Amino acid sequence: MAEPAIVAEGVSKVYPGSRSGAPALDGLSLEVPRGGIYGLIGRNGAGKTTFVRIAATQLAMTSGTLRVLGQDVRTEERAIRARIACVPQESRPLYFLRTEEVVYLYLKMRGMTSADARRRTHDALEELSLLEVRKRLVSRLSGGLRRRTLCAMVLASDADVMFLDEPTTGLDPLARREVWEAVRRASREHRTILLTTHYLDEAEALSGRLALIERGQRRLEGTPAELRARVRYPYRVTLWGDVPRDQLASYGAVSEIEGGFLVFAREPEARELARWALERGLRLSMGPVSLEDIFLEVVGRSIDADAPLAEEGAEA
């Protein structure tokens, strides 16, 4: 197998001048395979951006080792930078440029020829439905269109590894899917994409693998299916109607929702519960747990101590 695109071992970061001295990253280890889409999820302040910035050679780490495309971020920055591109969180395109200039000049800046840059600019704008506004000044674009312009810029590049820190924040649902398609296209061209997102459906739909980060540490890692397999109760059953709660307890973990109950259960219990509910004419829906369920469980454990969904210490 080819060497992974990114290998992080025990990466820690304490920001200089941080009062508490609490690390933003605390011994984080990750392996991002080449040519795939890798998702980073976690709550605000978990350390996603810190990790992305270290891997993109924008920020120095305190300890640990991190290699991008086989090169050390501490000593071989130049070789890494030649092959990466990044949309930083909260970055904004230069407002006095026209939409197409943002993309075109970025490609020229990276050293592309005019002909190549022009062709790739057109394709990227088309891919993200920005052709209509290509002559418009960035200062006149809506926030979502600006964000899309930045995505177009990086996805149009020839970088082997692309860092997208919350690329779709503020995008409407259709625009988000266009970005997904563009990201998938880039990955089909054997580019590696590391993206962070708060949209868990996005992480699930896009990522070949993903990592859940919590307080600078890796809490879960794997393919979406693996994450689901690690969960103690892989099914969720929603019941609406008047049901005595104590009758449900034997099936799994029960919580009350508006007008009914949510039960997390193993497969046999979930089936049995469904049959039981149907016999009583209750309305129900049933399916595998979503990434959001896993997220809420793992991350919410500190908030809600008795919702045991994911297995403790399941991480290898």
Added chain:
Amino acid sequence: MSARHRLRSLGTFVLLNGLIPIRTQPLYLVNLLASPLSFLFFLTVVSHGRLIGFGITGGLILTMLSAGTGLQSDLTHYRHDLKFQDVVVASPVEAPVYVAGMALSELVYSIPGLAVFVVLFVVDGFATPTSVAVVVGVLLLVWGFATALAFTLATYFQDVRETFMFSPLISLVLTVLPPVYYPLSYLPGWAQFVARFSPTTYAAALVQGSVGQATVSLSTAAVDWGILGAVTAALFLVAAFKARWKEP
């Protein structure tokens, strides 16, 4: 990056920060003319025309310095508000190419100012082969150290407002106190001593000497060149080792 790629990159920054913004805001050009010209006007009126020559030589130096100050607030704004530096860091573009390109783009704004002063310089009969060579050399060094200083500071400032607060201090040290607009001998003794710490003092002395506004011996001129060159080199080293291209 190969040399050709670097050149392409450089040209892109000139376009991006120099030529394109003028399209949206042509007043930028007038703005940069305003400050050296108003100094020239002031000086001419106050000295009944006696110091206009100093206004011209001083104006040339000030125009190059303000290219540096402008660079500093632009770079801070791009780094901090737009996260543009992060975009550039995570790309094949090396820091010196970025800085050189941005510095050249600032120079675009200085062209009107420079043009006016060059015309006055020639009309006033200052242009001799020696004075032209000295002026070109001095202006290049001034531009060089102003750029290196601007870049280094821009990677430390936390927001653009800080650069506005620092600008008066920097211009005090670099343009007000040093005898850019008058001969060094006009200053009282203590101020002459303080002015010796500013590189612009040497730049002004060289230019003033080359056009006969002040008398300089060959040995003083050599010392002036030496100091100006050393300061520029030192600020380049500071930029190379202390500027935060990668955040610590």
